[in-house]
Amino acid sequence: MPGNQILIVDDEIGIRELLSEILQEEGYSVRLAENANEARKQRNQHRPDLVLLDIWMPDTDGITLLKEWGNNGQLTMPVVMMSGHATVDTAVEATRIGAVDFLEKPIALQKLLATVQKALRPSVAQLRPELNLSSLGKGQVILDLKKQLERVLPLKTPVLLVGESGVGFEACAHFFTGPGQQFIAPENVEKALDAPSELLQQATNGVLFLREIGKLAPRSQQGLMQVLGKLEKHNVRLVMATSRPPADVLQDRTFDQGLFALIANLQVALPPLRTHREDVPELAVQLLRQQVEQKRVASVKFDIAALNALRNHDWPGNLEQLQNIVASLAATAGSEDISAQDVNRLLAPYVVKNTLGAADALDLPLREARDIFERHYFEHHIKLENGNMSRVAEKVGLERTHLYRKLKQLGIRFSRRGSAE
Structure with a gap:
């Protein structure tokens, strides 16, 4: 609908300007990008409602960029692919990855407008996965996490999210974004920190999210130090994440200990x-x-x-x-x-x-190593017996009541009627 923001990504200036003129006349707000790098910046900074993405571009092609957004959880807007030389297979591949439609060049005026209107309909836009805490779950563990985040939300101190890889760092970082605030999350953090002033300018009055700061090279650490010194000036809320245990970062001689002390004051642990x-x-x-x-x-x-x-x-x-x-x-x-x-x-x-090996067990306290082994042991037999608890009890040599107590102690869910849960 008119008023929506559309990002046009095409390496041909004539096509960008033509499409922009047509869409602006229809009341849409339009932004332009001539390559994938510029498209990434525009997407992160302005969060368009729709992207018109050319397939054939000189640096990174449109299909690769579409895959990247999908894999990184950034495909939060409908994308329409454009090309004058694409095959049917290419169009199918783009749709499979997540494109909502396909425009063949030269693009007819009515076809363009109809496709844009269709892509922006609520029935299509609602398909966009939202990055929020509900995408991590709704159980008590996530409710407790939400309470932790709510406690630190009013503070201006930089936040460090700590947890294992893949736990949902970006979804938690979005929790700090207020209505109308922009959310800047550079894909290449080290490259972004090479230009700290530009990065801060992009994130002004918004939230800046930096991934895996525990692995930064010394040069990037200097850039992060500069960012920390100018957060208040640019009114930026800084949220960082690391899957590297803080103790390991502290022992790493290549990581500036003074910098880590600054960024690790306020930590929130994300549950696996x-x-x-x-x-x-x-x-x-x-x-x-x-x-x-x-x-x-x-x-x-x-x-x-x-x-x-x-x-x-x-x-x-x-x-x-x-x-x-x-x-x-x-x-x-x-x-x-x-x-x-x-x-x-x-x-x-x-x-x-991921079965625990003897070498791994030797590095753990006895009780923790035993619990991990027993959990694997009982889960293996429950799966082997297809959840039949009578056969599991017989196989492991325990009375069923003793087995139930043991499984409850280890946090393994099961059904007394026979099917493992």
Whole structure:
């Protein structure tokens, strides 16, 4: 609808200007980008309602940029691809990745306007995944996380989010963004910190989110120090994240200890997905629904056993791994129902890879090492016996009442009727 902001990405200035003129005459607000780098900046800084994206560009092509946005959770707006030389396969690939439509050049006036209007309809725009805490889950663990974030929200101190890779750093960082505020999250943090003044200018009166600051090179650390010194001047709220344990950063001689003291005053720990497994089934259904509604895959759904199998997995890659697994299951589904067998087949390599080894156990306190081993041990037998607790008890040599107490102690969910949960 008129008033929406549209980003046009095309390396040909004539096409950019022509489309811009047409859309502005219709009342749309238009921004232009001649390449992928400029498109990234415009997308992060201005959050367009729609992107018209050319496929063939000299540095990074449109398909690659579309994939990048999708993989990084940044495909939060409808994207219409444009090309004068694309094949049917290219158009299908773009749609599978997440494009909502395709325009063939030369673009007819009525076709352009109809496509833009269609892409901006609520039925299409509502398909955009929102980055907020509900995308991490709705259980007690996430509610507790929300309370922590609410306590630090009024403070102006830079916030450091700490947790394992893939736990949802950006979703939490968005929590600090108020109505109308811009959210700047550079993909290449080190490159962005090479120009701290430009970065601050982009983030003025908004939120600046910097990923993996615990791995910054010395030169980038200097840039971050400059950013810290000018946050108040530019009215910028700084939120950072690291999957590297703070203790490891402190022991790293290449990391400026004075800088770390400045950025680590206010830390919020993000929980790994395995600590709130009860959220996994609903998250998986939500992620699959997005795949289907965006027409990336055919209409499929999880059966109960499949959701159960997903919930019982350890998820070492956390939410990011769950997103990838759901996408793979949706793309390779052989029928309308995704089964537990489908899930277990796909997760099998991860289960083997992440089983605790003797060398790992030697580095842990005895009680923690024993608990991890026992959890793997009982989960293995529950899965092996398809959740039949009578057979599990017989296999491990425990009375059922003793087995139930043990599973409850280890935080393993199960059903006394026989099916593991």
